[in-house]
Amino acid sequence: MSVVNLLDFDRDGLTAFVEQLGEKRFRATQLFRWIHQKGASDFDAMSDLAKSLRDKLRERAAVQSLPVISEHVSTDGTVKWLFDVGAGNAIETVFIPESDRGTLCVSSQAGCAVGCRFCSTGHQGFSRNLCTGEILAQLWHAEHQLRRRLGLKEGERAVTNVVMMGMGEPLQNYAALVPALRAMLDDHGYGLSRRRVTVSTSGMVAMIDRLREDCPVALAVSLHAPNDALRNDLVPLNRKDGIEALLDACVRYLPAAPRDFVTFEYCMLDGVNDTPELARELVRLVKGRVPCKVNLIPFNPFPQSGLVRSSPERVQAFAAVLLRAGIVTTVRKTRGDDIDAACGQLAGEVQDRTRVHQRLVHAPVKVVRRMAPMQETKA
Numbered sequence: 001m002s003v004v005n006l007l008d009f010d011r012d013g014l015t016a017f018v019e020q021l022g023e024k025r026f027r028a029t030q031l032f033r034w035i036h037q038k039g040a041s042d043f044d045a046m047s048d049l050a051k052s053l054r055d056k057l058r059e060r061a062a063v064q065s066l067p068v069i070s071e072h073v074s075t076d077g078t079v080k081w082l083f084d085v086g087a088g089n090a091i092e093t094v095f096i097p098e099s100d101r102g103t104l105c106v107s108s109q110a111g112c113a114v115g116c117r118f119c120s121t122g123h124q125g126f127s128r129n130l131c132t133g134e135i136l137a138q139l140w141h142a143e144h145q146l147r148r149r150l151g152l153k154e155g156e157r158a159v160t161n162v163v164m165m166g167m168g169e170p171l172q173n174y175a176a177l178v179p180a181l182r183a184m185l186d187d188h189g190y191g192l193s194r195r196r197v198t199v200s201t202s203g204m205v206a207m208i209d210r211l212r213e214d215c216p217v218a219l220a221v222s223l224h225a226p227n228d229a230l231r232n233d234l235v236p237l238n239r240k241d242g243i244e245a246l247l248d249a250c251v252r253y254l255p256a257a258p259r260d261f262v263t264f265e266y267c268m269l270d271g272v273n274d275t276p277e278l279a280r281e282l283v284r285l286v287k288g289r290v291p292c293k294v295n296l297i298p299f300n301p302f303p304q305s306g307l308v309r310s311s312p313e314r315v316q317a318f319a320a321v322l323l324r325a326g327i328v329t330t331v332r333k334t335r336g337d338d339i340d341a342a343c344g345q346l347a348g349e350v351q352d353r354t355r356v357h358q359r360l361v362h363a364p365v366k367v368v369r370r371m372a373p374m375q376e377t378k379a
């Protein structure tokens, strides 16, 4: 008889499973709390479940997290785990502590087929989608291990925010993603508010519409360019729908979203997408059309990218153009640099089943021009 991993279920899924065992529905809520709120994996420790149910669970089910290959802790407190997902693949998960929150950056795929040029994961190619249990195991492991390590009391949380910004394009793994999001939001699970769970997408228009219907959490879009010519090169997925359709999807998403803006991520690449002209084009693109916040991300270089990080002066000059136009703009602090945990650096181990890596290596990015140091006004 095959053993079912209970991390694969949201509460509805667990309820169906418990009913298959001939048990009452409310047992699923008890079980869900034991697993996700208390971090229990030993059925014998679940003291308010009837012994007969515990016996059935021991026979038919398990709470199986992911084997940890390594854990690194940065000097700034950032923690990065490398998890084994089998067949030579490994994924990375990063915890970023701040004074008022703890953010977990979660992976959705082993590798990624989108192949964004500035992304280390993208250069590795793609192996497979993670299942719901593998997505949730990252949160389960991080939350309960950190709670113990930090000595948190009952009811205190280590992870207060989740961003689906690790390895993979989450909306290409929609069927596994949505139950995982539901478990994160569930008051009997992690109880995170929709504002504190963010799905970041490279721009899958049809799937943004589905997410709006099924589970509208906060939305971040990896934009990185204000026109199709440049974005087609940096984010190849753009060739399918284009920026106009993407912005329309963002506008449709907002009425259902927990925040009244979309976050646009913009990785700053020297001489590629960081000129003041492109900043002004970005203003023309979004202003008055999509309520948004722009998050400028210093590029984190990695071998083979052929790209260079924009200087702080250029980032500030780009930000100044947006701020003068009244667009809320932030510059992301880089965290976990010393353990390769910063944005775009997650690499894991991927047995590539695509040709993404070869395509990127054989078609270097078009550098418009490397810029001389800027003389522009600072933000």
Ligand code: SF4
Pocket: 112, 113, 114, 115, 116, 119, 120, 121, 122, 123, 166, 167, 168, 169, 201, 202, 222
């Ligand atoms: S930025 Fe995201 S969508 Fe693009 S290659 Fe990296 S993981 Fe994939």
